[in-house]
Structure formats: structure tokens, C-alpha cells
Amino acid sequence: xxxLRIRSRIVVVALTxxxxxxxxxISYAQETETITITVRARAKPPMENxxxxxxxxxxxxxxxDLKTAGDPRRVEIELIQDNMEWGPFLSEFVLGYGAGxxxxxxxxxxxxxxAQAEAGRIxxxxxxxxxxxxxxxxxxxxxxxxxxxxxxxxIPQDAEARxxxxxxxxxxxxxxxxxxxxxxPGKIEKGEFTLYDMLETAKEAAATGVVEIGNGFWTRPKNxxxxxxxxxxxxxxxxxxxxxxLVFDRAAGLKYYKFFYxxxxxxxxMGCLGxxxxxxxHPGVSGSKVLFWIGGTxxxxxxxxxxxxxxxxxxxxxxxxxxGLIPAAEKGGKPNTLTHxxxxxxxxxxxxxxxxxxxxxxxxxxxxxxxxxxxxTHLGILKDQTEYKFYKGSRLLSETLYMLDYxxxxxxxxxxxxxxxxxxxALAATVGGDFTPQEAVDFVVDGLQRELGDKVxxx
Amino acid sequence: MRLRQKxxxxxxxxxxxxxxxxxxxxxxxxxxxxxxxRTEGLRSLGWTLSNWSFLWKSPFGPQYxxxxxxxxxxxxxxxxxxxxxxxxSSMTAYALSRMKFTGRKSFxxxxxxxxxxxxxxxxxxxxxxxxxxxxxxxxxxxVPLLGGLGYNTIGGVALVMVAFQLPFGIWVMKGFFDxxxxxxxxxxxxxxxxxxxxxxxxxxxxxxxxIAALSIFSFITGWNAYLIPLTFTAGRAGKSAVLSLYLQxxxxxxxxxxxxxxxxxxxxxxxxxxxxxxxxxxxxxNIYGGGxxxxx
Numbered sequence: 001x002x003x004l005r006i007r008s009r010i011v012v013v014a015l016t017x018x019x020x021x022x023x024x025x026i027s028y029a030q031e032t033e034t035i036t037i038t039v040r041a042r043a044k045p046p047m048e049n050x051x052x053x054x055x056x057x058x059x060x061x062x063x064x065d066l067k068t069a070g071d072p073r074r075v076e077i078e079l080i081q082d083n084m085e086w087g088p089f090l091s092e093f094v095l096g097y098g099a100g101x102x103x104x105x106x107x108x109x110x111x112x113x114x115a116q117a118e119a120g121r122i123x124x125x126x127x128x129x130x131x132x133x134x135x136x137x138x139x140x141x142x143x144x145x146x147x148x149x150x151x152x153x154x155i156p157q158d159a160e161a162r163x164x165x166x167x168x169x170x171x172x173x174x175x176x177x178x179x180x181x182x183x184x185p186g187k188i189e190k191g192e193f194t195l196y197d198m199l200e201t202a203k204e205a206a207a208t209g210v211v212e213i214g215n216g217f218w219t220r221p222k223n224x225x226x227x228x229x230x231x232x233x234x235x236x237x238x239x240x241x242x243x244x245x246l247v248f249d250r251a252a253g254l255k256y257y258k259f260f261y262x263x264x265x266x267x268x269x270m271g272c273l274g275x276x277x278x279x280x281x282h283p284g285v286s287g288s289k290v291l292f293w294i295g296g297t298x299x300x301x302x303x304x305x306x307x308x309x310x311x312x313x314x315x316x317x318x319x320x321x322x323x324g325l326i327p328a329a330e331k332g333g334k335p336n337t338l339t340h341x342x343x344x345x346x347x348x349x350x351x352x353x354x355x356x357x358x359x360x361x362x363x364x365x366x367x368x369x370x371x372x373x374x375x376x377t378h379l380g381i382l383k384d385q386t387e388y389k390f391y392k393g394s395r396l397l398s399e400t401l402y403m404l405d406y407x408x409x410x411x412x413x414x415x416x417x418x419x420x421x422x423x424x425x426a427l428a429a430t431v432g433g434d435f436t437p438q439e440a441v442d443f444v445v446d447g448l449q450r451e452l453g454d455k456v457x458x459x
Numbered sequence: 460m461r462l463r464q465k466x467x468x469x470x471x472x473x474x475x476x477x478x479x480x481x482x483x484x485x486x487x488x489x490x491x492x493x494x495x496x497r498t499e500g501l502r503s504l505g506w507t508l509s510n511w512s513f514l515w516k517s518p519f520g521p522q523y524x525x526x527x528x529x530x531x532x533x534x535x536x537x538x539x540x541x542x543x544x545x546x547x548s549s550m551t552a553y554a555l556s557r558m559k560f561t562g563r564k565s566f567x568x569x570x571x572x573x574x575x576x577x578x579x580x581x582x583x584x585x586x587x588x589x590x591x592x593x594x595x596x597x598x599x600x601x602v603p604l605l606g607g608l609g610y611n612t613i614g615g616v617a618l619v620m621v622a623f624q625l626p627f628g629i630w631v632m633k634g635f636f637d638x639x640x641x642x643x644x645x646x647x648x649x650x651x652x653x654x655x656x657x658x659x660x661x662x663x664x665x666x667x668x669x670i671a672a673l674s675i676f677s678f679i680t681g682w683n684a685y686l687i688p689l690t691f692t693a694g695r696a697g698k699s700a701v702l703s704l705y706l707q708x709x710x711x712x713x714x715x716x717x718x719x720x721x722x723x724x725x726x727x728x729x730x731x732x733x734x735x736x737x738x739x740x741x742x743x744x745n746i747y748g749g750g751x752x753x754x755x
Contacts, residue, residue, distance in 0.1 A: 045519035080694040
């Protein structure tokens with residue numbers, strides 16, 4: 001009897017607690033509304049994971065802000081982050097949008113802004129930005145990369161420089177002294193060491209057997225933004241600031257193609273086009289088989305983490321690799337580099353763009369951005385970030401930040417894709433010896449006019 | 460006589476062993492590599508279990524889905540696809556094999572034409588179909604485990620895979636039905652059995668090898684599917700990710716591929732197929748014995 005009474009009491013207590021919990025949950029659900037914000041990011045793991053992971057921390061902060069402000073909404077993040085190739089990554093967004101399932105926040109290359117804005121898949125942010133003063137921290141010049149037709153469509157997420165790397169050990173084999181090697185970045189910056197000086201050195205290295213023929217100077221193995229920096233170096237322009245149309249400059253184009261023709265045919269360089277990235281290109285440059293090469297600052301982390309970890313990672317690299325700007329085309333000219341910022345875009349299908357932007361504001365701050373910058377060796381995007389205690393800890397980031405003063409961008413134009421493809425096809429044919437520089441220019445002019453008509457200005 | 464037979468048998472064995480050995484060496488390499496730090500040919504330069512660490516932690520970061528979730532997705536998709544393909548193919552093939560109706564031949568030709576289409580040419584029309592399905596309440600996006608039958612769901616991918624596999628399934632099953640004697644079926648019909656009962660109780664038990672063959676082909680097709688899941692789901696690490704997409708996370712265009720880890724995931728991906736094969740091999744071997752054991 002006594003046992004029965006105890007059991008009854010336990011049952012009553014359990015029921016009461018259960019009812020209270022259910023009641024509490026219902027009451028909380030009525031008071032708050034949980035909203036899922038989908039973030040789609042492309043990141044090379046583990047170096048670039050902070051691109052998306054920062055949002056998980058940001059959501060906690062935002063929820064605290066919302067609670068304090070008496071806003072019943074709470075956010076939870078659905079993060080989709082992988083290292084998909086750019087083509088499928090773009091298709092996925094377009095297909096997802098067509099199905100009404102575009103992510104709220106899409107982190108992508110800034111050059112897609114033009115096409116996506118024209119298609120109405122992303123929203124202009126110019127007005128909304130005013131509500132979040134954090135965005136004033138972003139380096140002013142970077143906004144150019146996310147502007148299109150006078151409006152801002154994206155928030156820069158990271159930046160990088162694309163330096164000319166050189167192998168110190170190979171330069172020493174060529175007879176360069178430590179002082180000469182240390183002075184090289186400065187000479188490049190002053191325009192004293194030009195692109196053709198680089199080719200001469202590369203030729204000498206190949207002739208003396210320091211590197212194999214073809215390995216004096218390498219670019220990336222496939223089409224990409226780096227080539228545009230060379231076209232700029234020879235005085236080329238890609239966009240007409242007045243009309244917003246794409247531009248191809250014949251005279252600059254001729255010099256650009258002549259440089260690559262000479263590099264391959266006369267100076268024994270450019271044995272890189274068509275190589276597999278991970279199978280041949282990275283092992284080539286990180287394995288000290290190449291004297292000069294164009295790469296990105298982010299690749300520093302990849303080499304340290306993936307390719308040279310056993311040799312000592314960064315310390316080995318500081319000993320053996322150096323970097324400077326992409327040299328000027330002519331003596332006394334201005335060297336350059338190219339930055340291809342990633343940008344947060346907000347889909348026009350997002351039901352809560354204000355919350356999406358609030359989350360982006362949270363990750364656009366010294367702490368989160370520096371975490372990503374250091375882990376991935378991307379450059380910071382915020383004013384005075386070099387003064388931030390933890391940013392200062394990265395030697396590479398500190399030593400390459402000056403390059404942003406010389407940086408250039410690709411244009412935000414919806415027709416950049418075919419423009420880039422045609423100009424690269426001509427370059428590949430020139431390097432392969434199938435086109436003379438003039439034939440390459442003619443091919444580009446014909447191709448651009450055929451594909452883009454009056455959407456491109458030929459000068 | 461014996462002396463003459465021995466060299467013949469030896470030659471036959473040799474002809475079998477040489478190509479089999481090549482395949483076995485491939486599997487052996489896969490096995491050794493998956494447990495090695497590095498390999499030189501078939502020689503391990505150090506043993507490790509670290510390549511298998513994807514079983515208990517995501518190698519790409521905690522935000523990536525667990526391999527077990529991805530495996531469950533793949534299993535559900537492959538099983539659903541196999542089930543539908545086998546049921547629909549066998550029903551359709553039975554009708555095409557045993558019944559006379561207008562348009563029968565045209566239907567058969569059409570299925571063949573459908574099979575001839577490379578899947579890549581149909582991606583866009585299929586996409587629009589999936590979007591349309593997505594908008595149907597519950598079926599589109601509200602089915603537990605499958606997610607639904609629309610875009611970016613496991614069910615949607617399974618549905619598309621079924622469509623691609625059906626022509627093959629129908630033709631294979633029709634071949635099996637064609638080989639079954641009419642007598643048994645006629646006796647059942649005379650005894651008053653319905654067409655459905657004849658199909659289920661008389662015909663189906665007689666084509667078990669065919670069912671096994673189609674099942675394993677469909678299962679393997681679903682299990683290894685890449686293009687369809689890549690196109691109709693979001694991300695290699697999304698909630699609808701399948702194993703073939705997950706494996707691609709190890710093989711990137713611009714980052715060094717860790718082949719030892721790829722070998723381990725590849726081997727892991729192989730396990731269910733081997734198990735499936737072990738369960739169905741007895742029936743598969745009977746295909747060449749002329750149908751059901753004991754003879755039709």
C-alpha cells in the first residue's frame with residue numbers, strides 16, 4: 001500500500017514536471033520564432049573553414065542582440081561548405097534559385113555580381129548597409145569590387161595578393177647573393193626589375209641547368225584572374241568606366257601576348273599550362289623546380305599545410321621562398337597585383353535579408369575576419385587590421401599587406417566569362433606556338449565581336 | 460586422353476588467372492594503401508589507421524556531415540531506387556511479354572530510345588520536373604528520411620535514377636519473362652487465378668535470377684551515382700549528400716589529393732556492394748543455368 005502511494009506520488013510529480021516543460025516549450029515557441037538562415041560557402045578545408053564556421057558563432061551573438069532588443073526572432077544557421085569547383089558551385093546557386101531554394105547568404109567570387117544582379121537573383125545592399133556601422137571598417141577600395149551600376153551588391157569577405165614568388169635557393173645557385181635576393185622585392189616595387197628582366201633571369205637559369213627548360217617562370221596552369229594582372233601591366237583596360245562595357249585594348253593586348261609568346265618561345269619558360277594543380281603544379285613550385293611563379297597568398301597556407309609540412313612548413317618556406325609584386329612591364333613602370341575578393345551576397349529569395357545582413361555584419365569584424373585571414377593566409381579587409389593584436393602575429397599577412405596599394409580587380413560585368421575564356425584561349429595558343437602575338441589579338445577581336453557584339457568596346 | 464585434357468585445363472586456368480590477377484592487384488593496392496601512411500607500389504611505407512578516421516570524425520571539419528549520415532542517404536536512395544525499378548520493371552515487362560495491346564512494340568522501341576539518351580542531355584528537363592514536384596504539398600518536400608521527391612531531396616534523386624534505369628530494367632525483365640513457358644501460366648489462368656496473382660505467384664518466383672541481377676545492377680548504379688546527385692542536390696556536404704559526392708571532397712582541383720584517405724573511403728564505399736553481391740550471387744549464377752534451378 002505504501003509502495004503504491006509512493007509510486008502514485010512519483011507519477012504525479014513526473015506528470016507535473018512534464019506538463020510544466022511542455023507548457024514552457026509552447027510558451028517559448030509562441031514568444032520566439034526560429035528562422036533558419038542558409039549559408040553556402042566554398043572553402044578549402046581545413047584552411048578556409050572559418051569562412052562558414054564564423055557564422056555559427058555570429059548566430060549566438062545575433063540571438064543575444066535580438067533578445068535584448070525584444071525581437072522575437074532567433075536565427076539558426078544551416079551551413080553548406082565544401083570545396084566544390086567554381087562551375088558546379090555557380091550552377092548550384094542558379095538551379096537552387098530556380099527551385100526557390102537559393103541560400104540566404106551566398107559566398108562567392110565578386111565577378112559573379114554583374115550576372116547575378118542582372119538576373120535579379122541577388123539584392124542591392126547600399127541602403128541596408130547604413131544600419132550596420134561595422135561595414136565602415138572595410139577598406140574603401142574593396143567596395144569597388146562589389147559595386148555594379150552604382151550600387152553595392154556584396155560585402156567583401158577576404159582579399160589576397162597574387163605575388164610573384166621566387167625560389168631563393170635557385171637564385172643562389174644562379175650566383176645571386178643574399179643581399180641581392182633580399183633587395184629583389186624592393187627593386188620590383190620601384191620598377192627597376194621588369195617582367196623582361198625576370199624572363200632574362202629565368203632564361204639564364206634554364207641555360208645553366210639550374211631549372212629545366214620551361215621552368216624558369218610559371219603562371220597558374222589554367223585560366224584564371226592572374227592573367228588579367230599581366231594585361232593591366234601592359235596598359236590594358238577591361239572596363240569602360242563611362243558605359244560599364246567591357247574593353248579590349250589592341251595595343252596593350254599585343255604587348256601582353258608578345259610577352260607570353262616570348263616567355264615560351266624565346267626565354268624557355270611557361271612549361272606550366274595544362275598541368276594538374278595538385279599532381280604537378282603545386283609539387284613543381286613547392287618542390288623547388290621552378291624559379292619564378294605567380295601564385296596567391298592563400299597558397300602559402302596550402303604549401304605549408306599540405307605540400308611542405310614534413311620539410312618544416314612555414315619556416316622552410318621563409319628560408320627558401322620569397323615574393324614581390326608582379327613586376328612592371330617597363331623600367332620605372334608601376335608593378336601590380338590582382339585581388340579577387342570573395343563577397344557575401346544575399347539572395348533575393350531570402351525572406352529575412354535584414355537578419356542575413358546582421359549576420360554578415362557580425363563576421364565582418366576584426367576577430368572573425370582575422371581568424372579566417374590567419375588560417376587561410378588571405379589578407380585582411382578591414383582598416384587598421386594590421387594593428388590588431390592577433391593579425392600582427394602572421395608574418396606573411398603583414399609582409400604582403402602593402403601589395404593592396406598596387407592591387408587591381410577583375411571587372412564586375414555579366415559578360416566577363418566569355419571575355420576571359422576567349423582571351424585565355426588566345427594566350428594558350430600563343431604559349432603553345434600556334435599563334436603569333438598579332439594572330440592572338442586578331443583571334444580575340446574576332447571572338448569578342450562575334451560572342452559579345454556591342455557589349456564590348458574594342459580600342 | 461587425360462594428358463591431352465590437362466594442358467587444356469591449364470590454359471583455361473591461365474586465361475582466367477592472368478586477367479583476374481590484374482583486378483586483384485588493384486584491390487590489393489586499395490587495401491594496402493588505405494592502411495598505409497604512404498606506399499611504393501604494393502609496399503607500405505608505414506601502417507596507420509588514420510586514413511579511416513573519417514569513420515569517427517569528419518576529416519574536413521566538424522560542420523561537415525558525418526560519413527554515417529551520408530552513407531544512410533546513399534543507402535536509402537539506392538534501396539528505394541532498386542525497389543521501384545524491380546517492381547515497375549517486372550510489372551511492365553510482364554505486360555509487354557505476355558499481353559497483346561496496341562502500341563506494345565512502339566512502347567518497347569520508345570523505352571530503348573530513352574535509354575539511348577545520355578543522362579546529361581536530359582538534366583534541364585528533369586530539373587523542371589523536379590521543381591514542379593517540389594511544389595506538390597507533402598510529396599514535394601515533406602517525406603521523412605527521403606526529404607521528399609522534389610529538387611534537393613534524396614527521394615528526388617532516387618526518382619530521377621529510377622527513370623534512367625527503367626528502360627534497362629524493362630528489357631532485362633522482358634527477356635526473362637519471354638523464356639518462361641506459357642504452360643504454367645495458362646494452367647494458373649484456367650484455374651481462375653487473376654493476372655496479378657499469376658504475375659506474383661507464378662512468374663516472379665521463376666525469374667528470381669533476373670530479379671537478383673536487376674537488383675544488383677540498380678543498387679550499384681544508385682550507390683555510385685554522381686552526376687544526378689551533383690546536379691540536383693545542394694553541395695557535396697549538404698543534408699542530401701551521397702557517398703560519391705562526399706568522396707569528391709578528398710579530390711580537389713587545387714588542393715593536394717590524399718590518396719590514402721581516398722582509398723579508405725573507396726573501400727568503405729565498396730563494402731555494401733560486396734555484401735549485396737554476396738546475398739544475391741547464388742541467384743545470379745543461376746542466370747546462366749537457364750533460369751530457376753530445376754528447370755523451366
